[in-house]
Amino acid sequence: MAKYSSDHPIFYVTVDVAILTVHDDELQVLLVKRRNEPYAGKLALPGGFVDPDEDLTDAARRELREETGLTDVPFEQLASYGAPGRDPRGRIVSVAHVAIVPEPLSARAGDDASEAGWHAVEPLLRSRGRLGFDHKQIVTDAVERVRTKLERTTLATSFVAEEFTLSDLRSVYEVVWGHPLDPGNFQRKVTKTEDFVAETGRMRPSQGPGRPAGLYRARRPGIHPLSIPISRPQA
Amino acid sequence: MAKYSSDHPIFYVTVDVAILTVHDDELQVLLVKRRNEPYAGKLALPGGFVDPDEDLTDAARRELREETGLTDVPFEQLASYGAPGRDPRGRIVSVAHVAIVPEPLSARAGDDASEAGWHAVEPLLRSRGRLGFDHKQIVTDAVERVRTKLERTTLATSFVAEEFTLSDLRSVYEVVWGHPLDPGNFQRKVTKTEDFVAETGRMRPSQGPGRPAGLYRARRPGIHPLSIPISRPQA
DNA sequence: ACAAAAGTGTTGGACTTACACCCATGC
DNA sequence: GCATGGGTGTAAGTCCAACACTTTTGT
Numbered sequence: 001m002a003k004y005s006s007d008h009p010i011f012y013v014t015v016d017v018a019i020l021t022v023h024d025d026e027l028q029v030l031l032v033k034r035r036n037e038p039y040a041g042k043l044a045l046p047g048g049f050v051d052p053d054e055d056l057t058d059a060a061r062r063e064l065r066e067e068t069g070l071t072d073v074p075f076e077q078l079a080s081y082g083a084p085g086r087d088p089r090g091r092i093v094s095v096a097h098v099a100i101v102p103e104p105l106s107a108r109a110g111d112d113a114s115e116a117g118w119h120a121v122e123p124l125l126r127s128r129g130r131l132g133f134d135h136k137q138i139v140t141d142a143v144e145r146v147r148t149k150l151e152r153t154t155l156a157t158s159f160v161a162e163e164f165t166l167s168d169l170r171s172v173y174e175v176v177w178g179h180p181l182d183p184g185n186f187q188r189k190v191t192k193t194e195d196f197v198a199e200t201g202r203m204r205p206s207q208g209p210g211r212p213a214g215l216y217r218a219r220r221p222g223i224h225p226l227s228i229p230i231s232r233p234q235a
Numbered sequence: 236m237a238k239y240s241s242d243h244p245i246f247y248v249t250v251d252v253a254i255l256t257v258h259d260d261e262l263q264v265l266l267v268k269r270r271n272e273p274y275a276g277k278l279a280l281p282g283g284f285v286d287p288d289e290d291l292t293d294a295a296r297r298e299l300r301e302e303t304g305l306t307d308v309p310f311e312q313l314a315s316y317g318a319p320g321r322d323p324r325g326r327i328v329s330v331a332h333v334a335i336v337p338e339p340l341s342a343r344a345g346d347d348a349s350e351a352g353w354h355a356v357e358p359l360l361r362s363r364g365r366l367g368f369d370h371k372q373i374v375t376d377a378v379e380r381v382r383t384k385l386e387r388t389t390l391a392t393s394f395v396a397e398e399f400t401l402s403d404l405r406s407v408y409e410v411v412w413g414h415p416l417d418p419g420n421f422q423r424k425v426t427k428t429e430d431f432v433a434e435t436g437r438m439r440p441s442q443g444p445g446r447p448a449g450l451y452r453a454r455r456p457g458i459h460p461l462s463i464p465i466s467r468p469q470a
Numbered sequence: 471a472c473a474a475a476a477g478t479g480t481t482g483g484a485c486t487t488a489c490a491c492c493c494a495t496g497c
Numbered sequence: 498g499c500a501t502g503g504g505t506g507t508a509a510g511t512c513c514a515a516c517a518c519t520t521t522t523g524t
Contacts (some may be wrong), residue, residue, distance in 0.1 A: 009287040011248045052244040052326070056317040080330045081314040082248065082291040091287065092249050093328065095315050099483075113381050132252065185514065187477060210475025211521035231513075254505030402502075420487070422504060446494035466486075 002095055006168065009140045011082075015059040016047030017136065018078065018142035019099045019222040020070060021118065022159050022175050027146075029193055030067060031131075039132025040089050043124075045139070046116065060097040067116055068101060072159045073094045073145055074222045075099030079199075086134050095131075100158040116162045143176075152229045154196055157218035165204050165213035166190055169197070179233045195219045246272055246317075246328045249293040251282030251370065252310065254334045254376035256353065257410050262381075262424070263353040265302060266366075272323060273323050274367025278359075281351065282329065295332040301350055303336060309393045309457045313377055321369050322439055329368075330396050333377045335393040360410035378411075387464050389431055392453035400439050400448035401425055404432070414468045421465075428463040430454045 029042040046067040050059040056077070065071055075097050082093035118181040121143055123184070124130060126131040147156045150173060157164075170186045190197055197216040206212040254265040266278040281302040285294040291312070301305055310332050317328035356378055366374070373447060384390045391401075394407040405421045425432055432451040441447040451459060 008247050008284045011246045011285075012243050013246045013248070013326075027383070041334060049243045050246075050317070053319050055319060056328070062474065075500095076316055080291060080313055080328075083332070084288045084290060084315075091248075092244075093291070093315075095317070095328070165476090182514070182516085183475080184479090184516085189513090201294070206475090206522055208475080209473060209521095209523040211477075213476060228512095255506065341515055400503090417488075418502080419489085419506090424486090441495055441502095443502080444494095444496045444500060446504075463485090 001010060005082055009091060012090060013050045013056075014047050014094045014139060014205070015063055015097060016045040016052060016062050016094050017060055017067070017075065017097045017099055018045055018139055019064065019101055020142065020146060021101045021105045022117060022172050023103055025171065025175055026120040027143065027176055028120070029121050029124070029142075030116055032118050033115040033117075034132055042132035043119065043130050043135075045096075045130045046133045048094075052125065056095050060095075060099075062224060064097075064099050070101055072221075073099050073101055074155070076223070078138070081134055081138060083134065085087060094102055094138075096142070098145055100146070100155065100201075101159050113203075147176055147232075149223065150230065151195065151232050153223045154220065154226055155223050156230075157197070158223065161218050163200060164216045165215060166197075167213055169216070173230065177232055189228065192201060193226055193230075196226065244326060247325060248285045248291075249282050249327055249329045250285060250291060250298055250332060251278055251280040251329050251372055251373060252295055252298050252302070252332045252334055253297065253313065255275055255348070255356075256270060256336045256375065257338055257407050258353060260406065260410055261355040261357070262329075262360070262378065262411055264356050264377070265351055266354050267302075268352075269367055269415070277367035278354065278365050278369045279372075280302040280370045281332075285330075291330050295330070295334075299332075299334050305336055307456075308334050309390070311439055313403055314374070316369055318369065329373075331373045331377070333380055335390060337380070337394060337396050342434060361427060375466050378403045382411055384458065385465065386467050387461055389453065389455065389457075391457065391462060391465075398435060399451045400450060401432075402448055404451070409467065412467055416468070424463065424465060428461055428465075431461060 021028050030046060032046050033042050034042050035039050046063055048063060050056060054062070058235065060070070060077070064073060064075060070173060074151060078096040078098045079094055080095045084091065086092065121139065125140060126144075146155065156169055156172045160168045165186055167183070168191065170183065172180055174180055198219045200215040200217055202215045203212040204215055256263050263280060267281050269277050269279050270274050281298055283298055285291060289297070295310060295312070296306070299308060299310060312333040313333045315328055315330045319326065321327065324346065360371065360375060381390065382420065391404055391407045394405045401422055402418070405416055405418065408421075409415055431454060433454045435450040435452055437450045438447040439450055
């Protein structure tokens with residue numbers, strides 16, 4: 001097949017990844033400080049240009065690995081952003097993705113990128129001008145996506161370590177939704193929901209007062225639909 | 236700002252629109268027959284290249300208008316598809332959208348496009364090779380999106396005319412979900428759900444046996460969240 | 471003993487489901 | 498009258514939110 005040359009406009013395509021975690025009772029997103037123009041000095045989502053023979057998903061996975069060293073992390077495509085003026089360098093469409101990383105593994109930021117670090121989402125979204133490009137919008141959309149996915153999928157287990165207590169898991173919901181949940185009701189619902197969590201039989205060594213908590217693990221890795229959804233309290 | 240020239244790979248960006256409707260008790264999608272290579276003779280979603288100064292949303296709206304003559308139709312971005320080999324002409328990323336058009340206005344296909352026509356979704360998705368590119372995947376994703384959005388938003392009213400009976404509305408759910416719904420329970424749920432439908436006070440002139448049905452209209456145009464979701468029967 | 475976290479029981483109310491049943495029309 | 502679709506009533510079962518209460522630890 002002959003090389004395609006036409007008068008169709010030329011685009012560049014990037015992937016940006018909103019890597020989210022829960023840390024210190026806050027929903028946080030991994031951001032890099034930009035060194036170069038445009039938006040030098042501003043914060044931005046990790047991302048980069050898609051390689052010539054690379055699928056969009058592979059490009060996002062590559063970015064994720066470069067920034068966090070993590071592989072096998074659940075992520076999915078979020079949306080694409082391509083307003084004409086969004087990047088002064090030309091016509092650039094960004095295919096944004098969302099990824100969820102567990103809290104304990106998230107302490108370390110990327111080694112490859114320049115000054116990658118975690119930032120609490122709430123103050124970021126209230127602020128103006130801290131994020132370059134249209135990345136504030138992307139983060140907004142990513143958070144909304146995660147909020148709704150918590151309700152109907154097993155996504156929450158992606159936020160916690162391989163073994164976790166139900167309090168750990170409950171905290172994920174409380175932080176992401178911004179509402180406290182009844183511990184007892186949460187316990188019942190989670191344990192009664194099929195394919196969500198499985199007991200390990202062991203206990204977490206107690207770290208303070210209170211009865212020691214049972215350790216659980218996700219029944220299946222990744223994001224799966226829940227037979228019984230976790231109800232989200234109204235605002 | 237200087238023109239951007241770099242060694243980053245060059246892409247072309249298209250928008251494709253899955254325009255869905257319910258007709259003859261079937262979920263249908265508007266497709267065009269391709270005249271040119273690649274995939275000449277195959278069916279494909281209407282779509283085209285994004286113009287140099289056009290936003291992705293505007294490009295999708297333009298395609299929608301060119302194919303159906305309709306404006307002010309609710310639509311939203313679905314996902315982007317950019318596998319390296321998906322288009323032999325080069326590296327082309329398609330930003331797919333979903334649009335819903337009302338049944339009565341949908342009889343006429345586009346005048347601009349070549350042989351646009353409605354096709355039932357189910358046999359299409361069961362078949363092999365009738366659709367060009369990766370458009371079968373896009374249609375699959377579009378249908379899944381619509382199925383879940385019916386549950387939690389007012390999307391269903393976008394499938395019916397401005398004035399409709401509750402049977403009309405119920406039929407949308409039944410066709411899209413592939414399950415019959417209890418007419419009585421549906422009635423109650425829809426009328427009790429806030430911001431969903433409003434009575435007109437008038438009746439539909441009867442067209443066959445049976446008690447004449449009340450005419451309703453959507454309380455708000457477009458797609459809005461439902462305070463009380465319509466429950467989806469399990470398979 | 472006391473506080474705190476984990477986990478179980480209970481209860482009233484909301485919602486759903488599966489019908490029965492009445493209403494209004496065409497034939 | 499009878500079939501058909503529109504619409505209301507109703508009762509059993511399920512689910513849920515709230516909160517009391519028990520269990521097991523640290524201090």
